[in-house]
Amino acid sequence: MTAVLDTPSSDTVDSPGADAAPEPRPASWPVRAGAFAIDVLLGVGVIATLAVLAFAAPTYGWLWWVYAGVAIVVMIAMLVNRVLLPTRTGWTVGRAVAGIRVTTAGGGDVGLVRLTLRELAHLLDTAAVCIGWLWPLWDSRKRTFADLLARTEVHRVGVRDEDVRDVRRRAAIVLLAGVLVSAAAVALGYFGSYRQELAVEQARAQLVDQGPRIVEQLLSYGVDSMDQDFAKALNLTTDNYRPQLVVQQAAVRKAGPNTNEYWAVSSAVLPESSKTEGTMLLALQGQRGIDPKNLKFLTATVRVDFHKIDGQWRVDNLTVLTKPQMNGAGQ
Incomplete structure (x- = not known):
């Protein structure tokens, strides 16, 4: 007597890992650089503009204090965006625009302490003649020195269309605010410092x-x-x-x-x-x-x-x- 075994049809057989989430893809260096430019370089540009104008203004005069106060506010805003905002929304403004996110090596969420340590570790990226910032160009997981020390990675993530519109709107507001602050500082420097210098x-x-x-x-x-x-x-x-x-x-x-x-x-x-x-x-x-x-x-x-x-x-x-x-x- 021959026993016949039922062979499952192909549409009932699950291939290994079919229901598993796809492995997150590391973000490329150009994408990370673009997000960094929005998050950091914009603020640095505003602070540099304020520093130049403050240097030309009378030391400890009212205009000098205005520049110093605005520069401090911009620095605080940069820290909130880079460290605090990701713990609440999962994004910084720049990373949201680029569609990337800082995660653990396994793709999990990163807490406030690790994000703070990661930002401090970026000092090593700069101290090593900026080689740490370029390390993702040849690292298999696209990591900087800061990522290696904090055990983090930056992954590409999907963003819904409605979220994209909201993110771009927020990014546009941030960029416009940076431009307006710089323009206002230059105008204030002209009317408050340059014109005074010209009058003298x-x-x-x-x-x-x-x-x-x-x-x-x-x-x-x-x-x-x-x-x-x-x-x-x-x-x-x-x-x-x-x-x-x-x-x-x-x-x-x-x-x-x-x-x-x-x-x-x-x-x-x-x-x-x-x-x-x-x-x-x-x-x-x-x-x-x-x-x-x-x-x-x-x-x-x-x-x-x-x-x-x-x-x-x-x-x-x-x-x-x-x-x-x-x-x-x-x-």
């Missing part, structure tokens, strides 16, 4: 042009026009210096009618000048006397503080550094 340079240029002429008019007077010259000189001073000049003019009147003429032969504006205040060093030459045959020739060096009032530079103080020398003899 314009003020210095005005002092270079007007300062020597003002000092010449302040110290010069003629025997036939002394009253007019003294009145004009008083209009070139601030309330702070005017009383001193009045005393000096009174001493000149008491000495008798004379002619005194100065002209600047060399001048320099000191660096601490601002939009409304400035200091100059001037080397002066001049002559004193009424008789052309008996003129006394003068040399002197002075330091002059200027203050801008109602758009006009005025002398706020005058200090004689080298006393006037008359015909080579001190007077």
Whole structure:
């Protein structure tokens, strides 16, 4: 008697592993680089822009603190996106756009502690002349040094169409926010720092042009026009210096009618000048006397503080550094 065994038909036989999930595919290096650019390089670019602008701004001024505060906020946002967000949603913004995810070697979820250690381990990727970042190009599992140390991998994962639209929307918002922050920082730097710097340079240029002429008019007077010259000189001073000049003019009147003429032969504006205040060093030459045959020739060096009032530079103080020398003899 022959026993006949029923042979299962092909449609009832399950091949080994038919119901098993497909093995996750490691993400390629270009895809990982694109996600990294969105997650990290965008923020680094914003922070670098803020750092350059902060360097040009007055140290510890209000604008400097604004740049520093925004840079700190951007750094915190980067950390939240890279470490905290994946533990809640499974994605960072960049990885969601690229369709990749950080997992354990077996494809499981990665917790907060391991993600944090992985981010710190990226320092080794950079310290090794950035070789760690390039390691996925030849590693069979596409891992960086940080992945090897944290025992993580980056896998390609499927994303539903509705999720793709949501992810791209979020990525677009992040990119737009980064561009707007950088643009706002540049605009603020222009209006708050560059324009101030430009105003200071314009003020210095005005002092270079007007300062020597003002000092010449302040110290010069003629025997036939002394009253007019003294009145004009008083209009070139601030309330702070005017009383001193009045005393000096009174001493000149008491000495008798004379002619005194100065002209600047060399001048320099000191660096601490601002939009409304400035200091100059001037080397002066001049002559004193009424008789052309008996003129006394003068040399002197002075330091002059200027203050801008109602758009006009005025002398706020005058200090004689080298006393006037008359015909080579001190007077």
